[in-house]
Amino acid sequence: GNSVTQMEGPVTLSEEAFLTINCTYTATGYPSLFWYVQYPGEGLQLLLKATKADDKGSNKGFEATYRKETTSFHLEKGSVQVSDSAVYFCALTVYSSASKIIFGSGTRLSIRP
Amino acid sequence: EAGVVQSPRYKIIEKKQPVAFWCNPISGHNTLYWYLQNLGQGPELLIRYENEEAVDDSQLPKDRFSAERLKGVDSTLKIQPAELGDSAVYLCASSLGSLAGSTGELFFGEGSRLTVL
Numbered sequence A: 001g002n003s004v005t006q007m008e009g010p011v012t013l014s015e016e017a018f019l020t021i022n023c024t025y026t027a028t029g030y031p032s033l034f035w036y037v038q039y040p041g042e043g044l045q046l047l048l049k050a051t052k053a054d055d056k057g058s059n060k061g062f063e064a065t066y067r068k069e070t071t072s073f074h075l076e077k078g079s080v081q082v083s084d085s086a087v088y089f090c091a092l093t094v095y096s097s098a099s100k101i102i103f104g105s106g107t108r109l110s111i112r113p
Numbered sequence B: 001e002a003g004v005v006q007s008p009r010y011k012i013i014e015k016k017q018p019v020a021f022w023c024n025p026i027s028g029h030n031t032l033y034w035y036l037q038n039l040g041q042g043p044e045l046l047i048r049y050e051n052e053e054a055v056d057d058s059q060l061p062k063d064r065f066s067a068e069r070l071k072g073v074d075s076t077l078k079i080q081p082a083e084l085g086d087s088a089v090y091l092c093a094s095s096l097g098s099l100a101g102s103t104g105e106l107f108f109g110e111g112s113r114l115t116v117l
Helices: none
Strands: A003-006 A011-014 A019-021 A023-026 A031-038 A045-050 A056-059 A062-065 A075-077 A086-094 A107-112 B005-007 B010-013 B019-024 B031-037 B044-050 B053-056 B065-068 B075-079 B088-095 B112-116
Touching: A003 A086, A011 A019, A019 A107, A023 A031, A023 A086, A031 A056, A031 A062, A045 A062, B005 B088, B010 B019, B019 B088, B019 B112, B031 B075, B044 B065, B044 B075, B075 B088
Parallel strands: A011 A107, B010 B112
Antiparallel strands: A003 A023, A019 A075, A031 A045, A031 A086, A045 A056, A056 A062, A062 A075, A086 A107, B005 B019, B019 B075, B031 B044, B031 B088, B044 B053, B065 B075, B088 B112
């Protein structure tokens, strides 16, 4: 079946530190991959996506590259800010089961000033 | 543009009582989703509507859960009777078009947090 595994949190970093949140997936077919973010008191929102192998999604300084050979989609940011404190969810969907997005368990990120 | 609106934000009930959650999607979004989010876990799909038709309800526990979207706009999710294990956050999301899920463009509400005592 299709599934997503992401690193457990919480992750606590100092401001301006480098961030990596690991995500690996298992999928039948050719998945599209996503990172969603949930800021405190808000709903989940799409952060970035990649729809085919070697694609790089980017937004708000975050990047993730779709690596088919390692079935990974790690989230990175070169210099985090306090405002990046949130819960990050890796997710996938497979076109053959369109409109069913499968989420990982989430990683809580806290940034210290 | 207004986002996905859910109510109530919080609900505390005793077990065996009924509860209902309401969702109003973004205007023009024909696909509506109800997700369940347990503490420390990611959202899990309960049911998906295309307009007023439930096209995927395979994960909805039909013995106690029901949902409707009568006019293809807003939707209600009901639990009757509630059990202790139903304590969770119930998320509503919407998207534009039936294949929008394959692009990941879901728009979520803030969720309804249920506590069953």
